[in-house]
Amino acid sequence: MTKDMTSGSIPKHLVTFAIPMILGNMFQLTYNAVDAIIVGHFVGTSSLAAVGAANPIMNIIIFFIVGICMGTSVLMSEYFGANDIGKLKREVSTSMIVGMIFTIFMSIACFFLAEPILVITQTPSEIIPEANIYLKVIFSGLIFTFLYNIYSSTLRSMGDSKTPIIFLMISSVLNIFLAILFVVVFKMGVKGAGIATVISQFVSCALCIVYVYIRMPILRFKRSEIVVDKTLLKDTINYSWVTALQQTCLYVGKLLIQGSVNRLGVNSIATFNAVTRIDDFVLTPEQSIAHATTTFVAQNRGAKKRERIRKGFYAGMIIEAIYWLIVAGPVYMGSGSLMKLFVPDSGAEVIGLGVIYLESMAIFYILPGMTNGLQGYFRGMGDLKITLASTFIQIVVRVMCSYLLAPNFGIAGIAFSCLIGWIAMLAYEIPAYFRHKKNLKLYLKRRN
Known part of the structure; x- marks a missing residue:
């Protein structure tokens, strides 16, 4: 079901859009965490460390694909907000065809480069074989990752996050x-966890x-509509490339931080693998709240509703602050219990290190x-460009400090390296926002 965000209650739009995304992403994180929990308890700390070392590498590739889909979804939201359905369908077709071709080439390359990357990131030699197997399995299923994300991005651009x-x-x-079947019953180790994820x-x-x-x-295409629109391709690549670079920059940084760990x-x-899951x-x-803000702002940009853009941004920031007030206490007070989900009581050192981090x-x-x-x-x-630059600043500072x-x-x-990186990011973004706000009216005219 589509949702037009260019009219009606702003907080209601943001909350009702964000909540399904939050719940769904929690489920996704749950099944990602299940891999770590099951591997940690039923295979061992060494295998948990292998999955932990593989995760930053895996995330670079997956979130590059996610970034491509995020970039195209901004254009889709704009066209939907402007009620230009023909242009929306051409954008979907263009991004789908080009994205599938790119993902197939990336999947093949990553499959063969998995082990060299593990060596470059100074992964301990004793866990490289298991980490390599896990990555190869995940990379074999990248096309499914792309197709899910492009379809879900298209639906979200039209206001359907549910x-x-x-x-x-x-x-x-x-x-x-x-995961239970392959790892616990069939004793397939980290390979089984990877196969469960791909399926x-x-x-x-x-x-x-x-x-x-x-x-x-509205998204059912005739054969004649499955085309690469050359007039849209340039904007599609520009938007997708920048968001993909941003996501890649973020996870390359995490990979480099993994090297320091x-x-x-x-x-x-093993500790870092567990606490990053909790993070x-x-x-x-x-x-997810930010994605709701993105869709809201993009639709209203397409409809040229300046005042709703401003109010939507403020409402989104208030919701972000309320969320932090809700979550901070449980994480601080329950840090030990959270760590025990990933590590049995015999892993006292890992639990202790995790508590220090989470508090x-x-x-x-x-x-x-x-x-x-x-x-x-x-x-x-x-x-x-602002999102890319601010992410780059945050990651450079964070990696150096780590x-x-x-x-x-x-x-x-x-x-503490995370703290310093986020402060540096805000130091760039806040002045940029006030400059942007000052020129919003002219900006909308230029973009539309």
Whole structure:
């Protein structure tokens, strides 16, 4: 079901759009975390560390694909807000065809480069074989990742955040059962966890395709409509490339940070794998709120409704702050219990290191909420260079600080490197927002 955000209650639009995304992403994170929990408890700390070392590499590729889909969704939201359905369909067709070709080439390249990348990132030699197997399995299913994300981005651009999330929830539950089956019952180790994830991605992708064909006539294409529109291709590449670079920049930074953690030993690697999963649970809702802001702003940009853009941004930032107030206390007070989900009681050192990290991060989480809100606004306005530049600044500062602080402060140094990186990011974004706000009227005229 589509939703026009160019009229009606602004907070209601943002909340009702964000909540399904939050719930669905929580399910996705749950099945990602299930891999770590099952591997940690039933295979061992070494295998947990292998999955942890593989995750940043995997995320670089996956979120590059996600970035491509995010970029095209901004254009789709604009065309939908302007009620230009013909242009919307041509944009969907163009991004689908070009994206599939690109993803296939990327999947092949990553499959063969997995092990060399693990070596370059100074992954301990004893966990490279398992990490390599896990990555090869995940990379084999990248086409399903792309198809799910392009279909879900298209639906979200039209105001439907519920449907793709329902399919994601179904696949998440499936992944839990498959992970238990392959890892615990069939004793397939990290390879089994990877296979469970790929099968689940295929299911979410297939459900999206079937739903669009049956229930969304507006997105049902005739053979003559399946084209690459050369007039839209340039904007599609520009938007997709910048958002993909932004996502890649973020996860390349995380990969480099993983390198600083790898030097601290297997226990620290296992700790970092666990706490980053918890970070994801906290930060993903902030990102979902920002995505709601992006869709809202982009639709109203297409409709040229300046005042609703301003009010929508402010409402999004308030929701981000409220969310932080809700989540900070439970993370701080329950850090030990959260770590025990990933590591059995015998892993006392890993649990202790995780508590140190999480108690600091619980306080710091307000900052990424603010940066996400600002990024949601800039994406919706189509000013993606600001989002790329601010992410680049944050990552450079964060990586530098992690290598400076980790040798002396261990895992706590990684937490404080996040804090410094987010502060640097806000120092760039806030002045940029006020400049942008001042010129908003002229900006809209220029973009439209």
